[in-house]
Amino acid sequence: MNRQHVRGIAGWRRSRSIRAGAALLLAGVLAACGSQGATPTAASGSGSSAAPAQSFTFDPKLVADAQKAALDAAGGKSDLGGTVDFVWGTGGAENDRLKALLQPFTDATGVAVNVESVSNSGQVIQTRLQAGNPPDVALDTSLGAVQEYYRTGKLVPLDGFIDKSSFAQAFGQGQADAVTIDGKLYAIPGAAQGVEVWYNKKLYKGPTENVSYPQLVQWGQDELKAGHPAPFCINLEQAAASANNAFVQIDNIMAQEYGADFIHKLGTGDIKYDSDQVKTAFKNYIDMFSNGLVYGGANAALTTPIKDAPLNLFTDPQNCQLVMWGPFTPGIITAANPNLKPGQDFDYFQLVPSNAGQPSSFYTWGWETFAFSDSPQTQAFMKYWASKEFQSLVASTGAYVMANQQVDLGVYPNDTIRGIAQDQRQSDVVIGPYGLEPSSVRNVVLSAIMTSVADPSQLDGELEKIDQAYQTFLDGGN
Amino acid sequence: MSSGWAIAAAVTIGFPIALIAYVRLSEAAVNAAARGARTAERMRVALWLIPAMIIIGTVLFYPLIQTIVLSLQTKDSAFTFDNYAWAVTDPAQVRSIVNSLLWVAVVPVMVLVVGLVFAVLSDRVRYEKLARLAIITPCAISMTASTIIWASIYRYSPPGTAQTGLANALYVGITGNNPIAWTIQQPLNNLALMLIGLWAWMGFAALLLSAAVKGIPVEIVEAARVDGVSEWQLFRHITFPQIVPTMGVVLTLLVVWALKVFDIVFVLTQGNYGTAVLGMNIYSQLFVNQNPYRGSTLAVILLVLALPIIWLNLRRIRRDVGV
Numbered sequence: 105m106n107r108q109h110v111r112g113i114a115g116w117r118r119s120r121s122i123r124a125g126a127a128l129l130l131a132g133v134l135a136a137c138g139s140q141g142a143t144p145t146a147a148s149g150s151g152s153s154a155a156p157a158q159s160f161t162f163d164p165k166l167v168a169d170a171q172k173a174a175l176d177a178a179g180g181k182s183d184l185g186g187t188v189d190f191v192w193g194t195g196g197a198e199n200d201r202l203k204a205l206l207q208p209f210t211d212a213t214g215v216a217v218n219v220e221s222v223s224n225s226g227q228v229i230q231t232r233l234q235a236g237n238p239p240d241v242a243l244d245t246s247l248g249a250v251q252e253y254y255r256t257g258k259l260v261p262l263d264g265f266i267d268k269s270s271f272a273q274a275f276g277q278g279q280a281d282a283v284t285i286d287g288k289l290y291a292i293p294g295a296a297q298g299v300e301v302w303y304n305k306k307l308y309k310g311p312t313e314n315v316s317y318p319q320l321v322q323w324g325q326d327e328l329k330a331g332h333p334a335p336f337c338i339n340l341e342q343a344a345a346s347a348n349n350a351f352v353q354i355d356n357i358m359a360q361e362y363g364a365d366f367i368h369k370l371g372t373g374d375i376k377y378d379s380d381q382v383k384t385a386f387k388n389y390i391d392m393f394s395n396g397l398v399y400g401g402a403n404a405a406l407t408t409p410i411k412d413a414p415l416n417l418f419t420d421p422q423n424c425q426l427v428m429w430g431p432f433t434p435g436i437i438t439a440a441n442p443n444l445k446p447g448q449d450f451d452y453f454q455l456v457p458s459n460a461g462q463p464s465s466f467y468t469w470g471w472e473t474f475a476f477s478d479s480p481q482t483q484a485f486m487k488y489w490a491s492k493e494f495q496s497l498v499a500s501t502g503a504y505v506m507a508n509q510q511v512d513l514g515v516y517p518n519d520t521i522r523g524i525a526q527d528q529r530q531s532d533v534v535i536g537p538y539g540l541e542p543s544s545v546r547n548v549v550l551s552a553i554m555t556s557v558a559d560p561s562q563l564d565g566e567l568e569k570i571d572q573a574y575q576t577f578l579d580g581g582n
Numbered sequence: 583m584s585s586g587w588a589i590a591a592a593v594t595i596g597f598p599i600a601l602i603a604y605v606r607l608s609e610a611a612v613n614a615a616a617r618g619a620r621t622a623e624r625m626r627v628a629l630w631l632i633p634a635m636i637i638i639g640t641v642l643f644y645p646l647i648q649t650i651v652l653s654l655q656t657k658d659s660a661f662t663f664d665n666y667a668w669a670v671t672d673p674a675q676v677r678s679i680v681n682s683l684l685w686v687a688v689v690p691v692m693v694l695v696v697g698l699v700f701a702v703l704s705d706r707v708r709y710e711k712l713a714r715l716a717i718i719t720p721c722a723i724s725m726t727a728s729t730i731i732w733a734s735i736y737r738y739s740p741p742g743t744a745q746t747g748l749a750n751a752l753y754v755g756i757t758g759n760n761p762i763a764w765t766i767q768q769p770l771n772n773l774a775l776m777l778i779g780l781w782a783w784m785g786f787a788a789l790l791l792s793a794a795v796k797g798i799p800v801e802i803v804e805a806a807r808v809d810g811v812s813e814w815q816l817f818r819h820i821t822f823p824q825i826v827p828t829m830g831v832v833l834t835l836l837v838v839w840a841l842k843v844f845d846i847v848f849v850l851t852q853g854n855y856g857t858a859v860l861g862m863n864i865y866s867q868l869f870v871n872q873n874p875y876r877g878s879t880l881a882v883i884l885l886v887l888a889l890p891i892i893w894l895n896l897r898r899i900r901r902d903v904g905v
Contacts, residue, residue, distance in 0.1 A: 227869035252872070344852055400740035403763035407738040544871040554854045558766055576871075580657060 160204040166500055166515065167208050169493040174212035177487035178480075185214040186481040191232075192243035193225035198503070205497055209488050215481045224344060226543050233258055238476035241485055243294065247282055247470050247535060248371075248542040250291045260475045261288040265483045266490060274492065274510050282535055283472060291472040292490045293507035294498070296528055297430040298466055299356035300452035302437075304417040308425055310335075312451075316458040317357045320426075321388065324397045327425070334399035336392060337416040337424035339408040340554060347553040348538070349410050350389070351546075352469055353428045354553075355536035358385045359467040360457045364534035367467070371540030373574045377549075377567040390556045390563055399424040402557045415440050417450065431505050431524045446520035454527055466531035469539035471507070499525070541574070548573040604633060646885075652878035665879035678858040679883065684772060685843055685859060686887075689779045690836035694829060696780060697787025701795050701825075702817060704788070714792065718785035725782060729849040732778045736764040736850075768856045775857060778846050783839070787832045794828035795821060827902060834895040841888050860884045 178184045192202070199221040206217045222228045225242065226249055232238045233256055244250065253259045268289055272280035275293055283291040301320070303312070310323050324335030340347045359367045362381055369375040370382065377383075393402040399416060400408070400423075414437050416423035427433065434446040444450060456464045473489050475482050488494050495508035502517040505525045516522040538546065552566035608629035612622050654661055669675045700717055704710045720728060737747030741760040745751040750761040764774040798821060806820050844861030847853055853862040860880055868877035 224869075230869060230872060343849065346852060346854075403738050403761075403766060404740045406766055407736075407763055547866070547870045551852075551854055558855055573871075 160201055160501075162204075162497055163500055163515075166493070166497045170208040170488075170491075170497045171212040173491040173493035174209040174484070174488045177209075177491065178213040178215070178484040182212060183214050184480060184484060186479070187216045187218055188241055188481050188485045189218045189220065189239040190241045190243070190485075191220045191222065191225055191229060191239040193221065193223055193245075195221040195223065201501060201503070205494070205501075208497070209485065209494075213481075213484055215484060217485065229253070233476070240477040240479065240482045241473060241475050241489075243471065243473045245469055245471055245539065246543065246546060247291070247472055247540050248546065250283070250472050250474055251285065252542050253474065253476075254285050254290060258476050259290050260478045260482075261290060262292070262475065262486055263289040264478070266292075266487060271490065274490070274508050276509055276533065278533055279507055279535075282470070291474040292486060294471040294473055294489070294495070295504035296466075296468040296507040296533060297432070297471065297505060298454075298468055298524060298528060299352050299428055299430060300433070300454060300524060302414060302417065302427045302429065302433050302450060302452045303425060304422065305449055305451050307417075307422055310425065312453040314456050315453060317360060317388075317455050318458055320455070321392070321397065324392075325395075328396050332425070333422045334424040335397050335426055337399045337413040337427050338393070338405050339410045339413040340405050340557065341407055342410045345550070346406075346410075347550045347557075349413075349429055350553045350557075351538045351549055352430075352467070352536070354385060354389050355469070355538050356428070356455065356467040357389065358382070359465045359534055359536055360455045361385065361459075363457070363462055364465040364532045367465075367536040368534055368540070371535065371537035373541075373545075373578055377570040377574075378564075383564065383567060386553075386556070386563060386567065387560075390553075390560050393557050394560055406554060406557060411436055418444065431521055432503055434518075434520060435503050446518050451520065452524070464531055465534045466528045467534055467536055468528075470535050471504075542577050544577055545570065545574045601633065605630070649878045649881055652874050653882045655875050657875070665876050666883075668876065669879050669883055674858065675863060675880070677856065678853075678860050678863045678880075679887075681772060681856075681858060682841055682843075682860040682884070682887070685776060685779070685840040686837050688773075689776050689783075689840045689843075690833050692776070692780045693783045693787045693836055694833055696784045697791050697832065698825075698829070700784070700788040701791035702821060704792060705795050714785075714789065717788050720782050721785040723782070725845040726849055728782050729778055729846050732781070733765075733850055736774060738763045765850055765857075766855050771851065771855055771857055775846050775850060778850075779840065779843065783836060787836070790828055790832050791825060794825040798824045827898070830895070830898050834891055837891045838888055841884060841891075860887075 175182060190206075192199075194202075199219065203217075203219050206219070210216055220239070226244060229238065229242050229244075233253070238258055250259070266289060268280070271289060279293050279296075280289070283289060283293060301315075303310070310327070311319065315323075320335075327333075327335050338350060338353070340350055342348065355367055358370070358381075362385075366375065366381070370377070375382070377386075392398050393405055398405055414427045414429065414433050417425070417427060418437070418441055433452075434450070437444055437450060438446070454464070454466075473486070475486055490508070492508055492510040495506040496511045496515045498504055499506045499511050500515045500517060502521045505521065505528055509529055511525075513522050513525055516525055537549070541549065548570050552563075552570055556563040556566050608626070612625045612629065615625065653665055654663070656662055656664055669679075700713075704713045707713065723731070734746075735748045736750075737745075738750060738761055739745050739747070745754050745761055747761075747764075749764055753759065754761050762770070765771050802820055802824075803816065806816050811819070842861055843859055844865060847857055847859050847862045848865070851857040853859070853866070860883065864877050864880045864884070867873045867880060871877075
């Protein structure tokens, strides 16, 4: 007998609940998909990382110069051939742009560059190292990572084929020292990103000249009392890299307030996170989320993508007035709002020290390229990467402020990015904890920031954890 | 062709050829050496087991032993229980163990209950196939993609602004309260994460349980109805006992999955806000802190937690097949 025949009427009545359940499930799926696409900030803010593949065009003269530099780097061998495996952590449009920037190298030398973008590049490189299959070349935003790879004994010194004195001349002695370990050159700085304070030129009425962080906070509190929009937008969500913007913001604040030497020592573990100055800097920053200075407070900050923050300057009504972030901010703004022009619709200013006697620092966190092979192809690639010509080509995109100080300021495509490059050259460039700490410590700092933003009472304990993690690293691990 | 492709091709083609050659050679050896049928059978079993033992030993037992050995070492010490002491005293690790146990206690039960309700009810409607399709759909989505979908559902916007996340849109719309930060607010956030597990797995459970329900002999159900049993009595005394073995399989798989859970936590919170689980901390120790010793220790603890489930499952299988 068929089972259908023995079903009772009662069973048919129960079908309503199933129908309702199925409908709810489908509604959930559709709503989830719908909300993803319907969120204006998520869709519009994806310009830097989620845009579809696109073609890039560069100044032909810069391309020709880059090709010549590539040929020189290959010792004049236009048929060098072979491949270079390159791993880094940035995808989407930036990855496409990098491939386009490396095309002159391939055209001039015949060396194919296999660019692999993986979001957790540090872990991928470590795993490949352990498997005995490291990439030829990799890029990381941390000098601490370079130190970690140096410890493995697999990192290739570059001074066998790159002249140290001309390198120091091009990048400045400070940056040359930063990438030198035990007297040997191990990495090439690429971009030297800073942290600027961005604002909507048509709406922002606050201070822009010689503003220190305490002054900015005071101004923000006055704005709140006056019932104006929230002073700051700080979003922290970015999967495994969540809160990295907060990390560099705090670094920059400390660089201005306590000086370049202080944050350098903090980054190398010579100053503890448990020190009063660091505690004060972190507390003041974390407090901004709970006292109304940050749009949406802690919950919104912790759950909203980092890249959406600058878009809040242009909402109607305006959600917030200032965003502290790097030179790539204009790219994010203009990708979402193509009609907006840097310098015309939005601009930036740099924070300065509270103490007028203290020199201001250009804080950066590095963008280091290093090699695990010393094949002729890799040597040519590294020489090309360090060349003024390649770094000029990158600078011409307007997405990065380059570390090579021989890059002609004229190649930057607009006054805004050119201004940041000028700031970099006129200040002490200092790499702070974000760029100096090993990934194990950096991860604890990121977690400490998120935990403390969610619950400020945990700040002291979290800072102690950072010191413990650094001590463990300095002791060579457990 | 790159060396990677060459190796892949060699393994794909070479491995079956080598296996067939081995079987033929072993048969030849058995025929040549064995005198009686019983001896030949024993030789055949032994020879055929060797390749499987080598493969299992290489990919399972050797890494397992290596993991246990590493868990008993530090960079300074060849043999120590320090890692285990750390694992059971460090608050972050204890929290992750507790959270993992919480996942084991909550998710399999939730999935089983929902799956069971669906299996029993869907068996009584005409549009069962459509309902089954709806509930099975999440299984076809990778766990990472599912989690990203749920990140949108849990999206938080400041109070007073439009709530673009479904959960807060419903919550604020119905209650009029301020939105909830579902992924941050403790201990609610752990439940919010577990709900993703429920969503992803309930279709799988429902499918297996549905098959089990359909496998109940019609005569038994009909006889019960003729005897005038109520729907509840039918479920309690006929349906439920008949599908218990399937529930055991589903529960075992879910418990093991819940113990190993990593992707949901990694994508949504990275283990922050009190959501870390063992899988997350193993990853952090191995790949972020590059500490294979502590990472191995946590992996061994995970294995120990899973062992009773595996043992119970093995016992059940043996009972079922009458070994």
